[in-house]
Amino acid sequence: xxxxxxxxxxxxxxxxxxxxxxxxxxxxxxxxxxxxxxxxxxxxxxxxxxxxxxxxxxxxxxxxxxxxxxxxxxxxxxxxxxxxxxxxxxxxxxxxxxxxxxxxxxxxxxxxxxxxxxxxxxxxxxxxxxxxxxxxxxxxxxxxxxxxxxxxxxxxxxxxxxxxxxxxxxxxxxxxxxxxxxx
Numbered sequence: 001x002x003x004x005x006x007x008x009x010x011x012x013x014x015x016x017x018x019x020x021x022x023x024x025x026x027x028x029x030x031x032x033x034x035x036x037x038x039x040x041x042x043x044x045x046x047x048x049x050x051x052x053x054x055x056x057x058x059x060x061x062x063x064x065x066x067x068x069x070x071x072x073x074x075x076x077x078x079x080x081x082x083x084x085x086x087x088x089x090x091x092x093x094x095x096x097x098x099x100x101x102x103x104x105x106x107x108x109x110x111x112x113x114x115x116x117x118x119x120x121x122x123x124x125x126x127x128x129x130x131x132x133x134x135x136x137x138x139x140x141x142x143x144x145x146x147x148x149x150x151x152x153x154x155x156x157x158x159x160x161x162x163x164x165x166x167x168x169x170x171x172x173x174x175x176x177x178x179x180x181x182x183x
Contacts, residue, residue, distance in 0.1 A: 090146025
């Protein structure tokens with residue numbers, strides 16, 4: 001009788017170990033499947049990002065489009081010449097892809113005053129860039145940054161004591177883009 005109980009006990013222990021091994025094996029298989037799916041997902045993401053244009057390429061495309069449109073901008077400013085073209089990169093359309101904003105200003109030929117300035121905004125869809133809006137306010141401003149999906153500019157104003165070169169009142173303003181309007 002003791003032998004039968006001993007054999008049953010031994011079988012119970014072996015069965016329990018076998019079930020335990022099976023559970024560990026199932027967990028390992030689930031981990032492997034999860035890792036495999038994760039690798040597959042990263043592989044697909046990297047394939048998509050491989051097809052995307054780089055930030056540098058997006059800037060080149062935007063600058064090329066800006067240069068082509070520049071004569072039309074200059075027509076609105078008598079005797080004006082481009083004084084500055086400064087591209088900035090950041091996601092201001094909220095799609096996770098870095099867009100391009102070109103800050104520019106116009107000066108009179110042979111002079112050093114500003115007679116016009118603005119921003120040309122280009123949406124990057126990952127394959128090309130397309131102009132979506134222009135910003136030419138009726139006040140002096142400076143480009144600050146693209147942060148948290150917003151373009152930040154500084155509105156510049158003069159006090160009576162300020163020299164023409166140096167407005168001392170600077171107010172930060174986050175631009176809002178709706179369709180082709182920027183304000």
